[in-house]
Amino acid sequence: MSHSTTTPRRSVFSRPTAETGFSSWITTTDHKKIGIMYFFTVLVFFFLGGVESGVIRAQLAQAENSLVTAEIYNQAFTMHGITMVFLVVMPLSAAFFNYLIPLQVGARDVAFPRLNAFSYWMYLFGGIFLYSSFLLGGAPNGSWVGYAPLSLDSVSNMAFYAIGLQLLGVSSLSAAVNFITTILNMRAPGMTFMRMPMFIWMSLVTNFLLLFAMPIIAVALFMLQFDTVFGAQFFNPATGGDPILWQHLFWLFGHPEVYIMILPAMGIVSEVLPVFSRKPLFGYAAVAFAGAAIGFIGFGVWAHHMFTSAIGPVARSAFALSTMFIAVPTGIKIFNWVFTMWGGKLRFTTPMLFAIGFVSMFTIGGLSGVTHAVVPHNAQQHDTYYVVAHFHYVLFGGALFGLISGIYYWFPKVTGRLMDEKLGKLHFWTWLLGFNLTFGPMHMSGLLGQPRRTAILPAELGGAVELYNLMSSIGLLVLVVSALVFLFNLITSIRSGVASGPDPWDARTLEWLSASPPKHYNFDTIPSVSHRDEFWHRKYAEDEAGQPVAVPAGASSEHVEPDAAHAREAEVGDGTDAAHDGVDGGHIHMPDPSYWPLVMCLGFLPLAYGLLGPTPWLIVIGVVWVIIGYFGWVIEPVAEGDDDDPVVEDPAATRSGVAAH
């Protein structure tokens, strides 16, 4: 290529070269490594969020309990909510986006590898910043919804919330730009929109939701920040400020956020159910368009969170209708998943069990959601444990079950090993039991009047409510045991799981064409796509009765690209990085590692602490640091294949593979 003739000069701007060890991880721009880093960081925050839920459930295990103070309780439920939403479910989805999007669309990496690393570091530092509040005078304690004017109070510690979420928002927004560009622009030749795997469809919708929801929460947080630190008057009723504005902005972000958390899980089960039912996804187009419809309508339902605020009867009626309406595309998806399983040859593996768990638990959560659309019901349920039950059925029974299904499903792709099925099934059944024991009774205690966010469970609510709360607290213990089973399974399987081969599930999508774990450059040759479920069609033809017949490996038919069959055969062989004949390995240019995403992100930490108000010097240091990081990033020598407008002697060489569209 253009500038490989001279020996590269080592300077501060030279790109790092480490391929193993610690420095290879902190400088990596490989989407697969970044996905793995997201995953393990999520495990740590999931543990912390779990500890906080333990504080909540221990306190509420009996009425009039005084185990923890109200102040600690407030910090625990606030940080539990922030952690599970922003530091667990969203980044766990991001782990899947990172690992899978390039593999499923048949690309070598995301569109902007360094920006991808930047997103990860912003997420990590945003999380560290939020948790450092425990050491710096107390964690946020005004709930994850941060309602003004409570969140303006100087004892509310909500400044950490305002700035920490801003950091996480920058992470999400840059990731969204990156993934949208990757999906729209880097699909393998022949992969039209209607041939994309369903997970890619749902990722696309999710990232568009992030793109349009994140700036709105950013605006709300800036207003909060300006009010608390600089004395602005956005939410101060004394001068005519309107706290309802906070609610509008928060929920205009906050309701799409619900779909940001659930759509990736919907994408995952749309991949898992067909594979273990041995049928294509029923109603592919309907599932895809229902996902897009959810994305659109999701921006038009936010005020159902505000039926008990002063928004007027017209707004209430309109949002009641739109909220009921959004159940239609959701219902379409649920029926399509059921019809996918209908008449299939079901294999009840652990990922399949979690996918079925998702469909059933999410249906319960969805139905209790529809009850919120009914304004009088809503007034009764508002801020009770019924709401807590509802959103845990959606986000725990829904999003988390789906994401765990994805972990079991793609674990062999990431590690080349299978997770233990016996432990997996034990995990599933205890998880299902613990989950329903924890959150099922909350429907009842909520309808009987138990309020949310209250440190003391009042004894006058009655013995039934006390019993339900005790059940919930015991349910959490079951969940803890279940999580330990999962963790044990995960660690032992990484070290000594059964070798899986590249395609252990007889799957349908392109990532299984690659070796397990995939090579650094993902594919020997960029695959050419001529079908939905391309990989399946390379393995199976249909006989006269419409039944699938295996195509022998290496055989050439109209469905099988000769080079692809060759590549698959070679990968089945040993899955190692051995040189193959006929691959374009010599022409593959992967992005080099880089220090600059990490350096630039580190600058955001002094900036963030400075914005808390102690000293403006920290802001100056942070801004200068970020600008230096930015220029280092810009003038860093471009990697081959990563650079722009290179002087190319042979344009065909950079196409790496079939380029016919």
Next chain:
Amino acid sequence: MAAGVHETTLGLDHRKLAMWVFLGSEFLFFGAFVSAYILYLDATAGGPNVDIFDIPFTSISSFVLLMSSLTMVLAHNAHVRRDMRRMRMWILATAGQGAVFLGGQVFEFTVFYREGLNLTESPFASAFFVLTGFHGLHVFVGILLLLSLYSLTLTGKVKPNQDLKTEMIGLYWHFVDIIWVIIFTVVYLIPELAMGS
């Protein structure tokens, strides 16, 4: 142009597509601030209201900013023609006009401040300063981008065939101008006309 070198699904360069996607997100950012401003038009807490605006003055600085979009187009056009001398000239002209606009904003803010309109005065004042202030910050970032582009062409880091870089910064610059057209109309002109009638 990069066409023919990179094979992309949509036939657009990644960076150009990403810039469009990012700017789509920016519209929501300013949209939320503009909504808050409209909500707080009358929430002046007895302080100054929209009468404080000096429409002729702001019209001139707005005109300067709009003209900077023209010079940005000329800069990109020169870059496409590989005329780096003219390209640099128009880049400087664009950055200069941006600086004039920013200077006008700083002057305007100081006048308002003396007349009793400051950030902590009322929700109206907060909404006004934060909205126009964030727009000013975007102009400032744009000037930084233009100046880095200028110096990178001098050191040879941006080459004559890399006109996409100029086009990208141009997209951002035009966006900042379009947002100002909206802000000038909604924030300055419409309330003034409504109050005058």
